[in-house]
Amino acid sequence: MAVAEGYAAVSSDLGHNAFAPSAREWALDDESGHVNVARLLDFSSVALSEMAILAKDVVQQFYGEVPKRSYWNGCSGGGRQGMVLAQRFPDAFDGILAGSPSLSWAHSMPASYWSNFAMRLLNIHPSPCVMNAIAAEVIKACDDRDGVIDGIITEPDLCDFNALLLVGKHVDCGDGVDVEITLDVVILAQKMWQGMRDQYGVPLWHGFSRGSLWHGTECSSSEAVHNHSCSPTLYRVVIDWLSLFLAQNPDLDLYQLKLTYPEFEGLLRLSVAGYRSIISADSPDLHEFKKRGGKIIHWHGLNDEKIAPGGSKAYYAAVAERDPAVRDFYRYFEAPGVGHCGSGPGPAPSAMMAALTTWVEMGMAPDSLPAVSEDGSLSRIVCPYPLVVTYLGGDPDKPEGFGCWGSMGEPEDQTGWPLYVGWGWDDVETVVWA
Structure with missing residues (x-):
């Protein structure tokens, strides 16, 4: 091109x-x-x-x-x-x-193992169907806060939807598979939004946004979907980083690896100490x-x-x-x-x-x-941080209806700053x- x-x-x-x-x-x-x-x-x-x-x-x-x-x-x-x-x-x-x-890189590669670690601790491996249904509920709850209902959360950090309200609800995963959202599944979703933490709850790395899709498991049967017993997945680059560069063991099976909290934190410290100056x-x-x-x-x-x-x-x-x-x-x-x-x-x-x-x-x-948008159906603008794309009125299907304002719709001051500032191989x- x-x-x-x-x-x-x-x-x-x-x-x-x-x-x-x-x-x-x-x-x-x-x-x-x-x-x-x-x-x-x-x-x-x-x-x-x-x-x-x-x-x-x-x-x-x-x-x-x-x-x-x-x-x-x-x-x-x-x-x-x-x-x-x-x-x-x-x-x-x-x-x-x-x-x-x-x-x-040295931080985010070990942190990418967080979903597998959290699932093992909770002994739960939910399907993408269930986790994405939770994401859809989050979007539904926070979508209209920017003034436009379009399936998009403009400021995910400000979405305070309480996912505990979903415990006990059922999800239709197709082919007659009805799945209940359990407390452990909701806790897993919250852990993904919070990001990697140590055993005392101290944040170690950033989490994914509320409303983002789930790619942490794959399911081989309807029974696995129903019982939240699907198989964990990892991106190849994460597998390589942990097994080859940290453990220096190409035969390490990360899916069977049973780490304690201190051992998991040790992966992060090893990665940062050994490789931050090289690759980050x-x-x-x-x-x-x-x-x-x-x-x-x-x-x-x-x-x-x-x-x-x-x-x-x-x-x-x-x-x-x-x-x-x-x-x-x-x-x-x-x-x-x-x-x-x-x-x-x-x-x-x-x-x-x-x-x-x-x-x-x-x-x-x-x-x-x-x-x-990827399918060409939605045209907007994006704004330089810390400004936020904000609906100003008019046709929400046209970019002219949007502008760059401060967080929560506060206009810029006279200096141009908002009033509130909120891979692979x-x-x-x-x-x-x-």
């Missing part, structure tokens, strides 16, 4: 087979059985810088001049890579578009990137079912605390109702590259971005040059 739009484009396998479903073939050294740190460094950051250098050289040799501007566009793992470039190689790109990034992209120091005139558009769907959007919000807040003028070079957009990298019923931001190039080349920062990244 980038080439068709007139750009020179390049991508990289970052030192591994980008189409392999697992990191098993490169994660561990063949002789020692320990982590192949050189390859992990390539994947995490080193190959990104080299790719930029080599690609610009190829462009110069082919066209006889260096690119005037360089841009990065990536989502999920590609989003993390874009932020790594801004933090560690600020001279590589002029503009970075980062979507749904796992910025704090959560340093709030972007002053070098800003100094050379770089611009960042970062966005995250609030219904992301793979990477909790709270990590993106916390990172932006950390950058803003360090640099109160953060909006001069970096804007973060939240997309209500949108799943990972644009899936789901909510409208995901579009025309982002055009907005980024306009900002870099003309100095015009985006005050909002056009947004459209096979991910594809794209780099484009004007």
Whole structure:
């Protein structure tokens, strides 16, 4: 697509087979059985810088001049890579578009095991049918708070629906399977919304938004659905991270692994201590990137079912605390109702590259971005955090009926700020040059 739009484009396998479903073939050294740190460094950051250098050289040799501007566009793992470039190689790109990034990789990968851990503690493995029915009830309860009933919760953090009210209710899961919502199932849903916690209830990582869909189990029979005894599932990248990089044991069966709370917390500490400096992209120091005139558009769907959007919000807040003028070079957009990298019923931001190039080349920062749902049925806008897309009146099916206001509909003050401030190994990244 980038080439068709007139750009020179390049991508990289970052030192591994980008189409392999697992990191098993490169994660561990063949002789020692320990982590192949050189390859992990390539994947995490080193190959990104080299790719930029080599690609610009190829462009110069082919066209006889260096690119005037360089841009990065990536989502999920590609989003993390874009932020790594801004933090560690600020001279590589002029503009970075980062979507749904796992910025704090070393934290979020162990935290992704939280659903399996919680299900084992509760001895309950509910079906997606039941868990998504709970999500539907949450949406039904909080949908109209933004003034429009459209199946989308604009501010999930403000939804205070008490899921305990659902205990004892029944869900029709098709084929005559009637399932009761039990107390343990509701507790599991609450744990997913709260996020990973230690044995004393202290938060360790962000949870998923109320209303986001469930992908924690798969069911092989109607009996399993009825009895809440389905099989747990994990994304391949999480399996690889825990078994290969933390345990360094490719034969580790994570589905049979019985961890205590201290052992589970130990996974997080091990991951952070051993790998944060290598693979995470959560340093709030972007002053070098800003100094050379770089611009960042970062966005995250609030219904992301793979990477909790709270990590993106916390990172932006950390950058803003360090640099109160953060909006001069970096804007973060939240997309209500949108799943990972644009899936789901909510409208995901579009025309982002055009907005980024306009900002870099003309100095015009985006005050909002056009947004459209995956099926094309819903057109809206998304707003730069901490502003919230707000229904202003008129036709709710047209983006003109919406604006960017403060949380809970409070208008901006005269300074432009609101009155109230409330991946995978096979991910594809794209780099484009004007």
